[in-house]
Amino acid sequence: MPGKLIIPAATRRRILKTGTALGGLALAPLGFVRGAWAEEGPLGTFPVKGDTVKFGFCVPQTGAYADEGADELRAYQLAVKHLNEGGGVLETLKPSKLTGQGVLGKKVDYVTGDTQTNPDAARTAAQRMIERDGVIMFSGGSSSAVAIAQQYLAQEKSVVFMCALTHSNDTTGKDRRRYGFRHFFNAYMSGVALGPILAEDYGKDRRAYHLTADYTWGHTQYDSMKQATEKQGWTTVNNIMTPLGSTDYSQFLTAVLNSDADVLVLNHYGKDMVNSLTQASQFGMRDIDKNGKKMQIVVPLYSELMAKGAGDNIEGVLGTANFNEKLDDAGSQAFIKTFTDEYGFPPSQAAHTAYVQTLLYANACETAGTFYPPEVIKALEGFECEGIGPGKALYRAEDHQNFHDILVVKGKAPSERKDQYDLLEIVKHVPRAEIEYPADTFPGELGPYKPA
Amino acid sequence: MSGSLVNALTLQVITGLQLGAIYALIALGLTLIFGTLGVVNFAHGALYILASYAAVLVAGHTNFVLAVVLVPVFLFLVGIVMERGLIRFFYDRPHTDQILVTFGLAIVIQEALKWAFGANNIPFPLPPWGNGVVFLHEYLPFLEGFVVFPKWRLILVGVSLLVVVGLFLLLQFTTFGLTVRAGMREPDMMRFLGVDVTKRFAVVFGLGALIAGVAGVFGGPITQVSPEVGMAILVPSFLVVVIGGMGSLPGALVAALILGLALSFSAEYAAVQQIVVYLIAVVVLLVRPRGLMGKKGVFE
Numbered sequence: 001m002p003g004k005l006i007i008p009a010a011t012r013r014r015i016l017k018t019g020t021a022l023g024g025l026a027l028a029p030l031g032f033v034r035g036a037w038a039e040e041g042p043l044g045t046f047p048v049k050g051d052t053v054k055f056g057f058c059v060p061q062t063g064a065y066a067d068e069g070a071d072e073l074r075a076y077q078l079a080v081k082h083l084n085e086g087g088g089v090l091e092t093l094k095p096s097k098l099t100g101q102g103v104l105g106k107k108v109d110y111v112t113g114d115t116q117t118n119p120d121a122a123r124t125a126a127q128r129m130i131e132r133d134g135v136i137m138f139s140g141g142s143s144s145a146v147a148i149a150q151q152y153l154a155q156e157k158s159v160v161f162m163c164a165l166t167h168s169n170d171t172t173g174k175d176r177r178r179y180g181f182r183h184f185f186n187a188y189m190s191g192v193a194l195g196p197i198l199a200e201d202y203g204k205d206r207r208a209y210h211l212t213a214d215y216t217w218g219h220t221q222y223d224s225m226k227q228a229t230e231k232q233g234w235t236t237v238n239n240i241m242t243p244l245g246s247t248d249y250s251q252f253l254t255a256v257l258n259s260d261a262d263v264l265v266l267n268h269y270g271k272d273m274v275n276s277l278t279q280a281s282q283f284g285m286r287d288i289d290k291n292g293k294k295m296q297i298v299v300p301l302y303s304e305l306m307a308k309g310a311g312d313n314i315e316g317v318l319g320t321a322n323f324n325e326k327l328d329d330a331g332s333q334a335f336i337k338t339f340t341d342e343y344g345f346p347p348s349q350a351a352h353t354a355y356v357q358t359l360l361y362a363n364a365c366e367t368a369g370t371f372y373p374p375e376v377i378k379a380l381e382g383f384e385c386e387g388i389g390p391g392k393a394l395y396r397a398e399d400h401q402n403f404h405d406i407l408v409v410k411g412k413a414p415s416e417r418k419d420q421y422d423l424l425e426i427v428k429h430v431p432r433a434e435i436e437y438p439a440d441t442f443p444g445e446l447g448p449y450k451p452a
Numbered sequence: 453m454s455g456s457l458v459n460a461l462t463l464q465v466i467t468g469l470q471l472g473a474i475y476a477l478i479a480l481g482l483t484l485i486f487g488t489l490g491v492v493n494f495a496h497g498a499l500y501i502l503a504s505y506a507a508v509l510v511a512g513h514t515n516f517v518l519a520v521v522l523v524p525v526f527l528f529l530v531g532i533v534m535e536r537g538l539i540r541f542f543y544d545r546p547h548t549d550q551i552l553v554t555f556g557l558a559i560v561i562q563e564a565l566k567w568a569f570g571a572n573n574i575p576f577p578l579p580p581w582g583n584g585v586v587f588l589h590e591y592l593p594f595l596e597g598f599v600v601f602p603k604w605r606l607i608l609v610g611v612s613l614l615v616v617v618g619l620f621l622l623l624q625f626t627t628f629g630l631t632v633r634a635g636m637r638e639p640d641m642m643r644f645l646g647v648d649v650t651k652r653f654a655v656v657f658g659l660g661a662l663i664a665g666v667a668g669v670f671g672g673p674i675t676q677v678s679p680e681v682g683m684a685i686l687v688p689s690f691l692v693v694v695i696g697g698m699g700s701l702p703g704a705l706v707a708a709l710i711l712g713l714a715l716s717f718s719a720e721y722a723a724v725q726q727i728v729v730y731l732i733a734v735v736v737l738l739v740r741p742r743g744l745m746g747k748k749g750v751f752e
Contacts, residue, residue: 062563066571214722241722247675247684248474250605251719254467257600258460274573275676282578282602282673284585309678311575 040372043450044158045134048371053106055080055358056129056138058122058150059164061114065142065270067305068350072140072164073112074343075351079358083108088338089359092331092387097366104365115140119149126150130157136371137162137361141184142270142350144168144217151180155447158373162357165350167269167301169220172401173442178449179373181380181395183360183402184353187221188442189435190300190320190406191228197318197408197428199232202263202296209261210239211252211276213268218244221267225300229265237261242272249276253283262290265298273299274309281313302409304348307423314411314423321407323349323389324426331387346421356388360395374449391432398439400446406430459599462592464716470605472712473612474674477667478689479696479704480619481660487636487699488656491539492547494554497686498561499661503527503668504677505565508576516579524665531661535654558682565679573678578604582673604673611670615663616705623701632656636699691729695736697746706744 040046057076059069082088084107086100102108111133113125122140129135130153138154141147141164148171154161155177163171163182167190172182198206208229212218218241226236237259240252253276256264264285268276280286280297288295299306302319325336325346335355339347347355364379365371381397393404408428417423482496503523510519538557542550585600592599623629635642635649642649675681692711696703711729718725742748 062566062571066566070571214726238720240720243722243726245680245684247681248471250467250471250602250674251464251716251725254463254716255719258456258463271573271676271678271680278575278676279602279674282583282604284600284602288585288598288600305572309573309575311577 040370040375044373045130045136046158046372048106048134048136051106052109053103053371054133054135055108055110055361056113056126056133056135056140057110057354058113058115058126058129058138058140059354060117060142060146061112062116065117065165068142068165068270068303068348069115069140071305071348071351072142072354075339075347075355076110076112076139076358078339078342079355080108080110082338083359083362089331089334089355089388092334093359093363093385094387095385096363096387098359098363099366103362104369104371108362111135113140115143115146117143117146119143119145122146123149123153126153126161127157130159135159139164139354139357139361141165141354143215144171145215147171147180147182148175148216151175151177154179158451160361160373160376162361164354164357166217167221168217169224169442170216172399172444173220174444175216176399176401176444176446178377178400178446181357181360181400181402183357183393183404184349185320185322185404185406185435186401187217187224187300188437189430190221191224192435192437193320193406193408193428193430194225194298194300194318195228195232198229198263198298199234201318203293204233206234206263206293206296207237207261207291208234208263208265208298209237209256209259210265210267211249211256212239212241213244213272214241215244217269218267221300225265225267225298234263242268242276244272246272247275249279250283252276253280253285256280256285257283260291262293263296263298265300267300269301269303270306271309273301273306277310277313277317286313302411302424303350304346304421304423305350307411308420310411312414315413317411318427319409320430321349321409321424323352324407324409324424325421326426327390327407329390332389334387352389359388360385377449390429394432396439398446399442399444403432403436405432406435456596459595459597462588462595463599463601464719465713466588466601466606466609467719468713468716469709470609470712471715472708472710473609474667474671474685475689475692475711476705476708477612477615477663477671478685479692479708480616480701481663481667482689483693483696483699483701483704484619484663485657485660486693487701488632489539489543489653491542491550491657492554493539493660494551494686494690495534495558495561496554496660496664497682497684497689498558499527499530499664499682500668500671500685501565501677501679501682502530502561503665504576504672504675504681505569505574506665507669507672508574508677511576511579516582519669520666523669524662527665527668528658528662531658532654534661535657539657540650540654558686562679562682569679571679573676576673576677578673582607608670608674611666615666619663619701628652628655688729691733695733695743697743699747700743700745703743703745 059072115122137160139162144166147163147166161180212222299319307314364376368375368379384394386392391405409424410427506523507519582604586603588599589595692707696707714728718728
């Protein structure tokens with residue numbers, strides 16, 4: 001309740017201030033004058049009182065994506081530490097106004113919440129952070145369904161949400177929101193990056209069968225992969241929507257075997273992918289020939305944690321990733337090194353995006369010179385930087401999607417692995433220019449900077 | 453009928469069989485415990501996944517055969533401890549209390565596993581002899597061309613069959629079985645006759661857990677080993693029990709088979725597939741509230 005911030009303990013001074021603010025609003029023309037108090041009346045959880053500023057980290061601590069959530073949380077804690085004490089990517093980010101002494105002179109503190117990988121639970125947790133803890137920004141993921149629910153809440157409450165792990169085209173497509181920002185790549189980019197490599201490795205005359213997780217992310221990834229592979233000359237035989245969290249895929253895999261498909265595309269993530277890939281392998285799909293060609297399995301969105309769960313079945317399987325702990329640019333190295341020093345093992349791509357998002361938000365506050373959400377949003381829109389990963393990264397103003405280089409990766413054979421974390425090899429560095437697309441490819445409305 | 457249609461039908465029937473096999477294994481334990489003790493054990497799925505984790509550990513450190521022997525025994529002991537330490541205090545309580553306490557226990561087991569092993573799957577490699585596929589067309593002459601099925605899933609169907617036959621023999625042809633069956637029908641009369649029913653009931657609970665143990669060892673590589681699997685598998689298994697008739701062993705078998713086949717044949721129609729199990733449950737309960745082979749008056 002934004003009103004809560006004004007009404008209780010209303011001192012004469014505050015009433016005067018608010019009155020001035022409201023008066024200013026009524027008189028001022030549309031648009032904002034940066035830094036003018038009259039424009040920056042209470043909005044959402046703004047203004048920030050006291051000498052600390054609170055961020056909210058809402059990750060799955062229980063449920064199917066709890067391991068991803070745990071890794072995100074580690075990254076958030078590291079980001080807060082670096083914001084307060086310096087170090088890490090603060091030293092490589094350019095341009096940067098971050099000082100390593102908090103944000104806008106305030107020490108950064110944080111609260112955590114559990115999304116349970118469930119949009120309703122996530123919304124409740126985030127609402128609590130906003131209303132009870134007064135967080136100025138919240139961040140988290142995984143699951144696009146959760147991220148989209150959080151973005152709508154963010155807009156409603158006028159509190160910025162920095163998405164972590166969400167790969168659905170909808171997040172910055174039809175469900176894009178003024179108060180939501182995504183650094184992670186999306187299904188469309190996966191398709192564009194993967195298509196040519198698939199055609200190169202497996203040939204242009206291929207017949208693909210898709211199994212797809214039945215929710216927003218799966219749907220958009222299926223569409224994007226279908227489009228990208230058909231562009232290369234492939235035929236799409238069929239697609240089955242599988243319930244999220246299925247444990248047994250045999251009935252679907254039987255259908256794949258029964259068809260004349262020679263490639264299986266698994267639009268699954270996390271456990272679903274581990275299950276379906278392992279079971280497909282049990283069905284002999286890694287070893288049989290179809291249409292005179294060796295049958296292949298493709299996993300468009302890969303993660304280290306999934307690779308770990310699927311064990312030896314990942315060998316030779318192609319997919320895409322946003323980040324990999326073998327990246328050697330200065331920004332990635334700064335993050336990988338500090339993370340590994342802190343926790344004893346390398347970060348996942350979930351951790352990377354969570355960390356980067358926190359820093360980008362904090363930097364936008366410093367750039368804007370205020371925590372006032374509309375100003376922070378404007379500082380993020382169109383912001384281009386380097387030193388958070390390979391190449392330059394741009395936050396596109398039109399849809400709040402971040403564009404940067406992504407990776408095509410391939411599962412390593414057990415014999416090629418150096419240690420237990422060495423699971424994926426980078427096949428191709430896909431430059432940002434190759435995966436950029438017009439903002440109206442997925443039409444959507446960001447909505448207003450301020451509630452009407 | 454064209455050859456490809458025969459192939460497709462055969463594969464779907466086999467898939468249905470193996471889907472049903474795992475539900476049957478879990479439902480057998482559930483319904484055995486309900487039939488004898490009158491307890492609705494919502495922790496049964498958790499016992500299953502506990503067995504899978506135990507199997508991964510044992511198989512990882514020694515070999516799979518040892519897991520097949522040790523894990524069911526371990527689960528039997530877990531069952532006894534659970535019955536003596538917790539469940540027996542709930543025999544005279546309403547079913548809702550039993551459901552709450554066993555559901556709570558399931559959550560405790562699930563979270564403990566998550567704490568110990570993490571929330572993601574841990575790989576459960578198949579033993580070398582169970583790996584690979586079977587060329588069905590070499591055994592079934594009416595199949596055309598090239599038809600394969602994973603060997604492990606056929607083994608699972610076999611194991612399931614063995615357990616069913618074993619349980620049947622135990623209940624039908626031993627004194628222990630006779631007492632248990634009598635106890636299922638008339639527990640009070642058994643007490644009047646001076647039979648210590650409760651002691652045998654502890655063993656029955658252990659037996660139910662043991663079957664979950666067998667299911668966990670053989671089903672683990674298929675359903676995957678992660679903490680939430682227990683809950684995921686409990687729901688359809690419980691439905692199997694309800695459709696078959698609470699407490700009826702043959703009913704559970706028939707229902708498991710029906711559900712397996714229904715899931716297999718509706719696989720390509722996602723909208724139907726996700727509700728088909730519940731649809732069958734609704735129809736059966738409307739037409740025959742006690743379930744296919746349920747006893748009159750039980751949960752009717």
